[in-house]
Amino acid sequence: MFGKLLVANRGEIAVRIIRACRELGIKTVAVYSEADADGLHAALADEKVCLPGFKPVDTYLNMEKVIQAARETGAGAVHPGYGYLAENEAFALRCGEAGIFFIGPRPENIRLAGNKLRAKKQAAAAGLPVIPGCERGICTVEEAVAAARDTGFPVILKATAGGGGRGMRICSDEEELREEFPIARAEAGASFGDVTLYVEKLLRNPRHIEVQVLGDSGGRVIHLGERECSVQRRYQKLIEESPSPALDDDLRDKIGAAAVRLAESINYFNAGTVEFMLDANNNFYFMEINARLQVEHPVTEMVTGIDIVKEQVRLALGERVKTGVQRHRGHGWALECRINAEDPEKFFLPSPGLIECYRAPGGFGVRLDTHVYQGYRVPPYYDSLLAKLVAWGRDRAAAICTMRRALDEFTLEPVKTTIPLHKRILADQSFQKGTFNTSLVNRFVPADDDD
Template identity: 45%
Template sequence: MLKKLLIANRGEIAVRVIRTAKALGYRTVAVYSEADANAMHTELADEAVCIGPAQVSASYLNADAILDAARKTGADCIHPGYGFLSENSGFSEACKEAGIIFVGPPAAAIELMGSKRRSKIAMQKAGVPVVPGYEGDNASDDELIAAAADIGYPLMIKASAGGGGRGMRLVHSESELADNIKRARSESKQAFGDDELILERAVIEPRHVEIQVFADQHGNAVYLGERDCSVQRRHQKVVEEAPSPFVTPELRAAMGEAAVKAALACNYEGAGTVEFLVDKDRNFYFLEMNTRLQVEHPVTELITGQDLVAWQLTVAEGLPLPLAQNDIKLNGHAIEVRLYAEDPSNGFTPQTGPLHVFQPAEGEGLRYDTGVRSGDEVTPHYDPMLAKVIAWGENRDEARRRLIRALEDTTVFGVTTNRYFLGRIIADSTFGAGEATTAFLQRAFSNDPSLQPVKLNIRQLAIAACVLAHDVSGAKAWSNAPATNTPMKLAVGDEALELLVQSSGNNLSCRLGDQRHELVVTSMKNGILCIIDNGIRQRCQYHRDGDSLYLQAFGESWSVTDLTHQPAAGANGAGSGRIQASMDGAIIDVLVEPGQAVSQGDTLVILEAMKMEHPVKADCDGVVAQVLTTKGDQVKRNQLLVEVTTGEASEQENKQ
């Protein structure tokens, strides 16, 4: 009987595993980096051990430190979660050698399924349908080019060791092939340390459908239905649902049986996911097998009523699977989305900074898997996913309605998120009809409003003005406040807006040019503003942090910066010249030096955060006065990096 479980992961998956383990009576051990000392998973576990600095290579990928933590705390089993070391065959083997149970498959199964080339060959032998292509031993450029002529176009180049779309290229013609082989090989080498490639015939606009499988140590294997993960952006899953609206009972049985064959062919144990591409005629082809618990496992749990982490621990203890195939029933429909701290209007750039407020919605059929709370910090060191938001319903439409409402009512103040983007997807008519393929987002959402810079309407500005005017007046009650006629200046993104705010008692009028909106304020306290707008009483949440104001109402969220009392910007809408870091990160290049003339929009510094490069640009024309950072520096959000003296400032200095 296993007694103490160490979770070799962080964030929401660590929290999720800890909760099931505790419910089953296990003692739990968290591991954490220095950056996660106060993280939710660290505090939730019975014990916690620091395993190194923030960098994943020195902490969550440090197998020796994790095994040492297990020995130090007396943990007799390790759950790897997903990502990090979860599909590392060497770590699985190291656990075995240390006498610690690895809650996952044997090292041999991980190693086999970690190679797209070898796993595809194994699946062909097991009778599992595969996409026609080339997966030979000789993967030289010349051999791939020769094989491509036999496969035909369009075709896919794939990194054999790859995942998440890295090392993957769609090639439409022979003229594109050589360059794309070179780029895919380079990307694969950089991402996985392996540049081996395979080729596959492209399945155009397929469904991405995966089967959840489980196997025990007694030769039993079952499947627990399917998940449709077709809604993807750059080969990254955005929405997952179970069951698939495209899969028939007959197709489910055929795919499930093929997935079980795949598991048995590699002597599998524990939770695994066999991923398939399904064409418009419902022909299905093996894509890969993920030898771990998937991010999207909650939708399977909601429609089967099973706890898959509990199943994993059952298998790890050497017990038979809890249910036979005929005992597994599917009930209702579940949909999951991944709520990220990212800016869809700026190429989905990851966002960092404080979570002033994080308040999940409440309601029937809702589930949140998260590792963050109000007051936490989103750092550049790790994936910026805040939560998985999952809704269950008796049918698909009920699940959709609940998920849309959950997204509208989830409050996140402090960082920009993809919440609006996700809600637009779930409400889309093509998705609603169950017709979304892997091409759906690229085709239907390239110019969606959720991908455009925020434009606030006069009503939203008036509500913001209500909060700011109350703070400025300092009145104990609106009804006692004197009549005022106050100019306000609010920044919305890169745009500064001049407002005229008139208030008398409970009444407020906001003007922007020839636009005007009137509100009646009934109360304002504890972050809740109550108003009457056009005869309708409504509530609005707000949070103020210095000059930054965050608001949410009517299923919408927005933010403004109060510039009313700040010095005027430079000419032509230019900024202050004080160039700050937009997020925590590392400086990988400094492109200017003191005395250098720059123009508004010029890149001054390149900041690396969350595995992406972010150019930091001049906000005005002028001359570089100071460079306050150097290549290699670790910097904090809002840290001053470069100071640019504008033409106006220079003239003032000369006069003095």
């Protein structure tokens, strides 16, 4: 057991974790960069330690400094949140060596999930449907052309160490593949330090559906249902919901069982997500494993009543998953809108600065996870996520109604935010009917320019 936990993150997720710990009676230590001295997480934690500098690499990504802060404050556990050190195998190992509980998956889970091609092979071995494509990493353009001919165009080039849409290129024919290959390779090298690529058949305008899983140290895995994450812009999620309007109970059971089967086959521990693509004919394919707590976890919490961060702590301490929820059907419907400091009218250009006017929405069915307050200055050095606005209703229509009302109440000025875009999407017929796919957002924003 540990009485004190260090939160190795900032922003809304650090606040989220501190809240869970407070309710569990665990003391918290916040780490903060010099640019985050006024951060809400630093104000709410029981103790705070400054990480000198402002750049992520010097602060929230600095393993040595984070572990040193845990040692000096006597924290027995570290929660990495998402991003930063969350999916860093070396950091999870270092915590273990330092005798500190890492609140998350085992290092080997993180390693497997981090290699997209290995994870895909593992999924295929566990009997999950996977998207046709090459089975080995590709290092030359000729290998890529041969693999694409085997698979059939159009194809998508992906980085084996990838994530977040970086190093991904759609190629409709051989000429385009030859042109895009070196760019994808360079991007993969720059983003992930690994130039290995793989080729996959392109699935046009799929839906993105993911399953929340929890695994205990005894090898037992349960799932908490799915999240629909198809409202995206350039592979960045904007609106998530649970359950998915695309699934009936039969398909829901099949996807959930597939996610559990895969997680059990790799002895997955703690919270994680198995991501799938769903085509227009309701065929689902494994996409990747996310070995972390996800940004959009609150929609699952709202429909299941399970606090996933508290479960993470419980599981880290060696407790068992609650198998009673194996057959859990969520109650009602939950939506989450990501409120980013970005201008949707100007190609999502970031918009940091002082929050001069802040009025938060509230009332029945509204949950707001944020680190923003009146007079807070949004620093330009970190993620643009300002708030996650979550609405719950008895059914999807009720949740949409509550979300639209909450968006109308929400004032964050003068920074530009995604609030006006969310209002337009929620007023859209295909969104309301639930018949959208990953191309939906394109209809609401200006076409990307090349710069």
